Amino acid sequence: LLGAKFIGTFPIPDTYNPDDDKIYFFFREISQDSGTSDKTILSRVGRVCKNDMGGQRSLINKWTTFLKARLVCSIPGPEGADTHFDELQDIFLLSTRDERNPLVYGVFTTTSSVFKGSAVCVYSMADIRAVFNGPYAHKESVDHRWVQYEGRIPYPRPGTCPSKTYDPLIKSTRDFPDDVISFIKRHPLMYKSVYPVTGGPVFTRINVDYRLTQIVVDHVMAEDGQYDVIFLGTDIGTVLKVVSITKEKWTKEEVVLEELQLFKHPSFISTMEISQKQQQLYIGSRDGLVQLSLHRCHTYGKACADCCLARDPYCAWDGNSCSRYAPTSKRRARRQDVKYGDPVAQCWDVEDSISHETADEKVIFGIEFNSTFLECIPKSQQASIRWYIQRSEEEHREEVKADDRIIKTEHGLLIRSLQRKDAGAYFCKAQEHTFVHTIVKLNLNVIENGQMESTQKTEDEDGRMRDLLTESRLRYKDYIQLVSSPSFSLDEYCEQMWHREKRRQRNKGGAKWKHVQEMKKKRNRRHH
Structure with a gap:
């Protein structure tokens, strides 16, 4: 091993014989190519027998059954030019x-600083065992390349666990013949690599401003099959909830169900744990620990179509709301379509879902020559958004085209330097497959700039009038007291006003004197 970084260690039984149990290691290490000084990082799976006690004359107190193989996670490219996540x-x-x-x-992530990407690959233990039972890699010297070993393999096969049922004479690793020990010292690497069961990644993120760091998976039963829901942590503190769906001709569709920002500031997610019993996810970073429910069906809206378009295996339409799907439920109203997300097929008979658009309607005011933002966030991550405008006294709607002044973002429409012609009704429409529906209708009113300036002047004048009214009210109270109290003379009133003014002046001066004293104290502290 050279510069190995261990990721996970798992005891996995190979057969029903406990003597054959093995410990599997998943790690990455530095690999140096022959004849060059180039060093590359490769991912590995290693294994060792659980009952490995070391050798008798060689490899004393060291592993005598350790073997390793390369884990490949790559996107197949033209003429063998694969994109590797090493x-x-x-x-x-x-x-x-x-x-x-x-x-x-x-x-997995890429090692390149130019090409930034992450991928999720899935492997079967049958494929891993097949590689360990296959040919060994051989290297004549440091300057030679790895080739398949074609020579004689000693008995028992190197890497085999000692067992009474396998060979009564070999009860422990200390009973291994010398040629077995020397062979495994020179040939710890398997010639063949382990490839994903699907031939490539089930999920990728390429040319984004973050990398995937953590993974947990939950096997979920849905109405139309079984799905593995993948939760992924990133180096900026976000969590992605993903499902990979197998379509016709074994093609895969990546569906991002949710993308949540968990921490106030970007924070590297260093650990993730899942509790199927509690149906909770636990996410840790240097900024703290977060508990998150595996399913948040209520966020998918209040209509059957929205719930169906979400394509979340945890959630289904129950006739009243989007709620947790239970496979044992016998309610006929349960509507769910994870594979296709087709609300027309699922919600055709549900009121206020297809035939009646239940879009939110809001009135927005914007000031001429200023910027304004029209917010529209679809419930489904897979929806594509289009904006349409219907100007006043016009019957037809036209699509809003993006330019230097009008910018389309994932959260809505930003209009810079608002103009009078921008006024009208804006429709935000979400399209997914062949299904299109209106999410929100925003009625934009543009206030002319000159009108705003006159309004500002009026507000300033109103402010001055309020100050005068406040002062006159205070005086009025004094006048009432003077008139209503026969014993209260004008001289007494004047004296009271004089004292009030003196007190006000003293308070102003006192605050100033207190500030001077504080400054003197600070200077004294610095000198000491």
């Missing part, structure tokens, strides 16, 4: 009905 960041083992064959999910 740096393993995290590993998650998803349990299946067979404890010997969990699915291995890995997060």
Whole structure:
């Protein structure tokens, strides 16, 4: 091992014989190519027998059954020019009905500083075992390349666990013959690599301003099948909730269900744990620990179409709201379509869903020559947004085209230097597959700049009048007291006013004197 960084260690039984149990290591290490000084980082899976006690004459107190193989996560390219994600960041083992064959999910990133990307690849334990049972890699010297070993393989096969049922004479690793020990010292690497079960990544993020760092997976039962929901942490403190859907001809569709910013400031997510029992996700970074529910069905809106378009395996329309889907539920009203997200097929008979558009309607005021923002955030991450404007006294709607003045963002429409012609009704429409619906209608009113200036002058005059009225009210109270009290003479009133003025002057001066004293104290402290 050279500069190894260990990511995860898992005990996984290989057979029903406990003597054959192994520990699997997932790590990345530096690999130096032959004849050059170039060093590359490669991801590996290694294994060692659980009952490995070291050798008798060689490899004393060291592993005698350790083998390793390369983990490949790449996007196939033309003429073998694959895009490789070589740096393993995290590993998650998803349990299946067979404890010997969990699915291995890995997060990988690119080593290039120019091409920035992350990927999720899935491996089967059957493929990993097949590589360890395959040919060994051989290298004549440091200057030679790795080739497949073609020579004689000693008995028992190097990497095999000692077992009474396998060979009664070999009860422990100390009973291994010398040729087995010397062979594994020279040939710890397997010639073949382990490839993903799908041939490539199930999810990628390329040329974005973040990298994936952590992964946990939940196996979820839905109305139209079973899905592995993937939760991914990033180096900027966000969590992605993703599902990879197998379509016709075994093609894969990546669907981002949610993308949440968990921390106030960008923070590297260093750990993630999942609790199926509590249905909670626990995310840790240097800024703290966050608890997050695996499903938040209420955020997908209050209509059957919105719930269906979300394509979240956890959620289904129950006739009244978007709620947690239960496979045991016998309610006929449960509507869910994760594979296609087709609300027309699912919600055709649901009121206020397809035939009746229930878009929010708001009135927005903007000032001429100023900027204004029209917000529109679709419930579904997969929806594409289009904006349309219907000007007053016009029946037709025209699509809003982006330019230097009108900028389309993922959260809405930004209009810089608002003009009078921009006034009208704006319709934000979301399209997903063939289904189109209006999310929000915004009635934009443009206030002329000259009108705003006259309004400002009026407000300034109103402010001065309010000050005069306040002062006159105080005087009025004094006059009432003077008139209503026969014993209260004009001289007494004048004296009271004189004292009030003296007190006000003293308070003003006192505050100033207190400030001077504080400054003197600070200067004295500096001298000492």
